[in-house]
Amino acid sequence: MIDQSSFSRTEATRQILQFLHEELLNGSGPVTLQADTDLLASGTVDSLGVMRLVAFLEAAFAVTIAHEDVTMENFLNASAIAALICERQEGAL
């Protein structure tokens, strides 16, 4: 769980990238995974990965991500996911 007050989009992006790299790619994926790397075209996230990623986001950032928010646009890259997280956190406060 992350302290809400110290939370920022940059920090969220960093943690998402770390999760993608360590958990979804087992540390073996492209080392060049950036905040704007297209996760869908690069095949980083398959359908199983989408579900694991959503579970991680909900637990790590204490947000609820509705099915309707799990879209290609919101999960295009790490920074889009971070933007979604921030939006949901603000909504919850």
Add this chain to the structure above:
Amino acid sequence: MTILLHQNLERAAQALPEQTAFVCGRDRLTWRQLDEQSTAFAVALQHAGVTPGDHVAICADLSLPAVIAIYGCLKAGAVYVPVDHSSSDQRLCALIEECDATVLVITALSLNTRHTLETHAPSLRLVVSGENQPEQRSRLEVVCFSGFLAASGRDPFVRPATTPRQPAYVIFTSGSTGRPKGIVHTHQSAGQYAELTATAYRLSSADMVAGVCPLHFDMSTFALFASVHAAARTVLIPAPVLRFPASFALQLEQHRVSVLYCVPYLLIQLLERGVLDQRLLDSLRWIVFAGETFPLRSLQDLRSRLCHVAFSNAYGPAETNVCCVRHFVPWQECAEPDRSEIPIGRPWGDGLCRVVDADDVVVEPGEAGELLVSSGTVMSHYLGHSADDQPTFCFCPATGRRFYRTGDVVRQNADGELVFVGRQDRQVKVRGHRVELDAVENAMTRFPGVLEASVSCVPADGSQQLHAVYTSVDRQALDAPLQRWLQSELPRWAVPSVIQRVPTFARTTSGKIDHRRQGQQMAAELTTHNKKES
């Protein structure tokens, strides 16, 4: 009347030249554009030395260039061989070598893949890549797709003398139980399937068909050939969109899709996470599912949610295209009474089905046996094998008709419809009793809350044990009540010893549950568990 697959395209291009044929994302092709560009592709193949009967491997996601390449191959008399674009370089090379492909069409060619192809695919001469490639001196000629099309210039197209009995494509089995087998379909077997499909679902130029099945999966021929047969428009929805059920549902709405053909998994995902209550799917009129068994309750849920839509269960191994169909009228017309199984229906077209015992003797109605199929939609042969290869085929002594052995166990129900019982190779013995793993899974998915199930036979304590895993609505844990339910539904030896909830299943690239991998995982977990215990 049998015609060649690409003649359906030429007919549509004459009748409706400016109407949209295929859509993918923001791009679209009219019938005239598809006809012209596939002809240009055929000419370019001929320039590259491709002659009728040559194999062309296509390793691409669902896309407009892939459709152009497929029809280009057919026009040149070549045989296209779709390869899963997520497969390893080794498998890609193995399949290229298996069919001696001389040309490879690929979405994007990485440097690694290029090097592997050069050393491990000696039959290959030319690679057509979707992206521009850096100049490089090598044995292999690499050109980009647009350059390849443009190079044919205005050269006239010399039509090869293709006959309907010539191969059109080869689809490889996954090879999970040994060497992959190439299923060879001809213009005739694929064309007859296209015609039967177009007729069964009343496809017309007013339709928008959704193409969601990857090219290496036999179900892709619905969007490639059946919709072209009827001059229906097709929207290609590639794999990345399908990972997001909400986005998938939105595309169905935006493109006003009228006919959807896919595996049950995608439909369950739509039902669970597609937020269907926010979508207006009034254009949707028919959903056809195939590939594996649809858990009954999910089907009923989806039917009641989309109560204006007709549903069909299309059954048939890739070797047969489709051989049996069971239609369900829209829910609003007739809510089906509770049943415990979904029939695979009756043979369609000129198809004949026989249910036989181990001695190939037809069983009594109601008894289970192996399904044999004789139909014009059945494959010609396995690559490298003959058309009378035993035991793939057998011949009826009375009629001389050739039957394909499906390896599927079925039985006839009281209505005269066939019901799928299980795969012959998923029949196991537990303490001397024969158990159909498919039947146990079917019982599990009838329990409220269970979405899908996979049962494996795992060696344990010197004998065999059944281990079951399932996914559930809202990830509820149902182990204990499910066990009690199975005890009431099944003979005691068919009740799994271990029942466990999992978040999701191992899946094949076509979206079916990968029971083999799932079973290996369970066996591995058991070994680890036993080691910890001791």
